[in-house]
Structure formats: structure tokens, C-alpha cells
Amino acid sequence: MNAPWKSGGGNGRDQFAAYLCDEASLDVIRPIAMEMGWQPEKCNKGGLRNAIQSLSITASPNILMVDLSESGDPLSDINALAEVCEPGTIVISVGQVNDVRLYRDLIASGIHDYLLKPLSPAQVRDSLAQAQAVYAAPKSHDGAGAGQHVSTAVIGTRGGVGASTIATSLAWLLSADNKLPTALLDLDIHFGTGALCLDLEPGRGLTDAIESPSRIDGLFIERAMIRANDNLAILSAEAPISSPLMTDGAAFLQLEEEFREAFEATVIDMPRNMLINFPQLVTDVNVVVLVTEYTLASARDSIRILSWLRTNAPQARVIVVANKVQSAVSEIGKADFEASIEAKVALTIPYDAKAAALAAKLGQTFADANRTTRAGAAMRDLSQLILEGREDVQEAGEGKKASLFDKLDLKSFMSGMGTKKASAQAQ
Numbered sequence: 320m321n322a323p324w325k326s327g328g329g330n331g332r333d334q335f336a337a338y339l340c341d342e343a344s345l346d347v348i349r350p351i352a353m354e355m356g357w358q359p360e361k362c363n364k365g366g367l368r369n370a371i372q373s374l375s376i377t378a379s380p381n382i383l384m385v386d387l388s389e390s391g392d393p394l395s396d397i398n399a400l401a402e403v404c405e406p407g408t409i410v411i412s413v414g415q416v417n418d419v420r421l422y423r424d425l426i427a428s429g430i431h432d433y434l435l436k437p438l439s440p441a442q443v444r445d446s447l448a449q450a451q452a453v454y455a456a457p458k459s460h461d462g463a464g465a466g467q468h469v470s471t472a473v474i475g476t477r478g479g480v481g482a483s484t485i486a487t488s489l490a491w492l493l494s495a496d497n498k499l500p501t502a503l504l505d506l507d508i509h510f511g512t513g514a515l516c517l518d519l520e521p522g523r524g525l526t527d528a529i530e531s532p533s534r535i536d537g538l539f540i541e542r543a544m545i546r547a548n549d550n551l552a553i554l555s556a557e558a559p560i561s562s563p564l565m566t567d568g569a570a571f572l573q574l575e576e577e578f579r580e581a582f583e584a585t586v587i588d589m590p591r592n593m594l595i596n597f598p599q600l601v602t603d604v605n606v607v608v609l610v611t612e613y614t615l616a617s618a619r620d621s622i623r624i625l626s627w628l629r630t631n632a633p634q635a636r637v638i639v640v641a642n643k644v645q646s647a648v649s650e651i652g653k654a655d656f657e658a659s660i661e662a663k664v665a666l667t668i669p670y671d672a673k674a675a676a677l678a679a680k681l682g683q684t685f686a687d688a689n690r691t692t693r694a695g696a697a698m699r700d701l702s703q704l705i706l707e708g709r710e711d712v713q714e715a716g717e718g719k720k721a722s723l724f725d726k727l728d729l730k731s732f733m734s735g736m737g738t739k740k741a742s743a744q745a746q
Contacts, residue, residue: 332405335447336361337384338370339413344386347438355447367396371403378538379405382450387414388436393421397428405538409450413438469499470575470585471606471705472635474594476620481642482610483507484675485668485698486588487516488686489608492702493584494551495687501584502544504574505555506593506600508564513555513588517547518682525556532570540577552582568597575603591620594627601632606705609639611664613649613656621660638704639663643670665704668697 335357339345342364349359363369366386374383385400387393393414400410412425415436422433431453432446471489475482483505490503505513505521508529514521524543528535544552554574558564578585593600601607607628611617621639628637639660641653644667657663671694678688686702689695 332378333358333361333380335382335384336363336370336380338363338365338367338373339384339386340364340366340388341386341436344413344436344438347440347443348384351440351443351447354444355451366390367393367400371396371399374400374403378536379403379408381407381454382409382411382447384411384413384447387412387416394424394428397425397430401429403538405536407454407537409454411446411450467583468579468585469493469583469606469705470579470587470604471608472587472589472601472604473608473610474589474591474624476591476609476611476617476624477614480610480612480617481668482608483512483588484516484685485608485610485640485642485701486586487513488684488698489702489705490551490553490584490586491517491547491684491687492699493586493705494548496699496702497584497706498550499583500581501551501586502578502582503547503551503553503555503586503588504571504578505553505588506571507588507590508556508558509560511555511557511588513553514545514557516678516684517553519545519547519553521545521553521555521557523556524554526558528554528570528574529556529564529566532566532573535570535573535577537577537581540574540581568599571597571600575600579603591624594624594631598631601628601635604632604635607632607635607637608701608705609637610642611639612643613641613651613653615650618651618656618659621662625660625662637662638665638701640665640701641667644668645670666697666701668694668701670694 335352335355337345337348337352339348339362345362345364348362352359352362361380363373366389368390370383370385383404387396390396393412397412404410409431410429411432411434412430413434413436414421417435425433431450434442434446473482473486473489486505487503490501493499494501503513505511505525508525511521522543522545524545527543528539544554546552575585587600587604589600609621609624611621625637628635639662641656641664651659653664653667671689671692674689674692674694675685678685681688686695686698
């Protein structure tokens with residue numbers, strides 16, 4: 320499990336690794352690594368390209384030392400290294416080019432330090448000690464991040480009430496309008512429409528997570544999720560219908576935990592059967608959006624689900640949303656429906672078949688494709704209801720220029736621009 324910004328190996332990653340081109344440098348590094356309680360065998364022969372190849376299949380350490388001596392284009396190779404590193408990795412580079420401009424460009428790109436060969440023990444000790452201090456220091460988002468994160472589960476009382484349409488729209492609005500790094504998790508493993516609504520291929524990320532929960536960490540999240548926009552990533556599946564769902568739910572809990580570290584908002588499209596099979600999924604959810612219709616069946620199931628939520632998710636704020644409302648043809652009026660479920664309907668979203676068809680044709684979420692309609696406006700109101708009480712909504716929308724290795728923080732991963740900005744600075 321990835322646990323950014325904590326010292327030691329509690330995050331399941333090695334504390335240190337080095338990739339150096341020559342034996343003389345390795346002879347300097349190995350005894351210092353032993354002094355600091357690190358394994359000397361983590362000091363590997365080979366330079367930056369070796370590091371990239373190795374870290375593409377294994378988790379990167381907390382502190383990484385790489386040799387640029389054999390690199391023809393160090394800045395470009397550093398960009399490639401960023402693609403395979405875990406969030407929060409502190410990188411120290413080593414080289415033999417004594418060039419102030421190169422040093423400045425590397426530091427600007429996010430490298431912690433640049434050491435010139437031949438290495439001296441005192442120089443290496445100082446640099447590693449500083450790297451340890453930086454890694455262990457609390458980051459600006461540590462204390463606030465846990466309180467700021469908003470986790471929302473969208474649950475439909477019946478199939479076809481439009482819960483998935485609302486879930487994808489909410490995720491889009493939180494990411495596009497409120498500029499919050501947002502994760503959309505579609506838990507309908509076989510028939511989910513989250514990726515389809517966004518005109519994306521679902522990929523194998525979610526099925527891989529279910530099959531191997533132990534693989535789930537920051538790097539897995541970065542690679543498995545599909546980008547929908549600068550602030551929105553989706554994890555979904557389209558599993559063969561001949562393959563039953565074989566899981567104890569551990570993967571889903573692990574994903575939720577990683578999302579809390581990596582994003583500021585999570586939207587979970589949660590089929591109602593998941594409540595039966597995996598009730599633990601809602602124990603850390605802040606908001607539950609219960610999507611219903613004004614029908615007898617939906618009224619019955621709303622009563623049952625609301626009762627279940629009071630027992631199993633007492634911490635969650637429940638927002639009841641009536642969707643596809645057609646006043647003239649509703650089986651039950653709003654007042655009678657509220658009386659029967661003993662709860663208020665917070666929002667009603669009018670039925671708009673043309674708007675739904677337009678969104679499908681454009682390959683966009685309902686809210687994005689229909690901003691001027693009454694239904695689209697209601698979904699925007701719902702997104703603001705979800706964010707009620709979140710003190711830093713406006714601050715979250717303020718942009719922050721990131722260097723290349725800020726990209727290794729998963730919040731900057733959502734911007735997708737860290738590497739490009741670093742390259743631009745270097746040029």
C-alpha cells in the first residue's frame with residue numbers, strides 16, 4: 320500500500336535504491352547505505368536507463384539515486400523516469416558534467432540534488448540526510464487532505480432509475496466545474512456504463528485489482544485508471560458475463576483508501592446488490608446519493624435502503640434524488656412519496672429523453688452535454704449539495720504550477736501536465 324510522506328518502509332516500498340554506472344561510485348555509496356540502515360544490495364550497477372527498466376516492473380523506493388553519466392539527453396530521460404516512479408519518490412542524480420545550466424534545469428524539473436563525480440562520502444551523506452528529511456517532512460496537503468476528501472456513493476433504488484447517469488455527471492462536474500481531482504469508480508463489473516458515458520474504453524484496471532488486491536498502490540492507480548479530463552480519472556470494467564465476480568471486497572476497500580490519498584473527491588457508482596455483498600464499502604463514505612423514481616417499487620426499496628443505511632452507514636449524509644420525473648404520469652405524488660419513505664426528496668430531476676439521447680450521441684456525460692436544460696441545472700445543484708460544508712471548494716479550483724517530480728504526487732498526476740511543464744522550463 321502506498322502511504323506518501325511517511326518515513327521508513329511502512330508503505331511497503333524499499334527505503335533506498337541506487338543505480339550507478341561505475342564501481343568507484345558504488346564503493347562510496349554501499350558503506351554509507353549500510354550506515355543509514357539500508358541494504359547494500361539495493362545499490363545496483365547501471366545508470367538511469369537501467370533504473371527506468373527496473374522500476375517499470377517494481378515499485379520505486381522512497382529515495383532513489385540515479386546516474387546520468389551514460390545519458391545522452393538527461394532531461395528527457397528524467398521525464399521517462401517520472402513515468403515509472405511511485406508518488407513522493409525523492410530523486411538524487413549523479414553525473415560527470417560540471418554545468419551550472421544542467422544543474423539548474425535538473426533542479427527546476429524536480430530533482431532533489433545533483434552530485435558531481437567523483438563522489439565524496441561527506442557529499443553523499445549530506446545529500447541523503449537532506450533527502451530523508453524532505454521525505455519525512457509533512458506536506459502541505461497532509462493534514463487537510465483527509466478532511467477535504469469527499470467520497471460519494473450513488474445508489475439506485477431500481478435498475479434503470481439513472482444512477483449511473485447521475486454518477487458520471489457528478490464526477491464530471493466535480494472535476495470540470497469545481498476543479499477537484501476526482502476518481503470515478505464504477506462497481507458494476509459486468510455491465511457498467513461509466514466509461515461508455517465518457518466515450519472511453521474501460522480497460523482492465525478494475526478486473527486486475529480484483530484479481531490481485533496486493534498490487535493496489537499509488538503506482539497501480541496511476542497506471543490502471545483512464546483519464547477523462549485533466550481532473551477526472553475512471554476505474555471500471557467490462558468483465559465477460561461468463562466470469563462471476565470472485566472477491567471478498569478487499570480490493571474495493573483498498574481502492575477507496577488509495578483514492579483518499581490520491582484525489583480530493585471520489586464518486587462510486589454502486590449497484591444496490593453491492594450493499595448486500597459488501598456492506599463495508601460504505602463505512603467511510605461521506606455522502607450517499609439515493610436515486611429513485613416516483614413509483615411504488617421505488618418507494619418500497621427506498622424505505623428498505625434508507626433503513627439499511629441508518630444501520631450500516633450512520634456517518635453518511637443521505638441525499639434522496641427523484642430522477643426522470645414526469646408530473647403528469649407519476650404513480651405517486653411527491654408529498655405521498657416523502658410521507659411513505661419518511662424522508663425529504665432533496666432534488667427532482669425532470670425526465671428529458673432528448674437530452675439523454677444528445678449526451679449519448681456526443682459521447683459526453685449528461686450534465687456536460689446539457690448545461691442549459693433544467694435536468695442539467697438540477698445535476699449542478701446536486702454537485703453543490705454534495706460539497707456543502709467543504710470549506711476549501713474555491714481554493715481547490717486555484718491552479719498550481721507543478722514541476723516534473725510534483726507529478727509523482729498523485730494529486731499532480733491528475734493535471735497530466737507536470738512532465739511537459741518541466742521540459743518547457745528546461746528548454
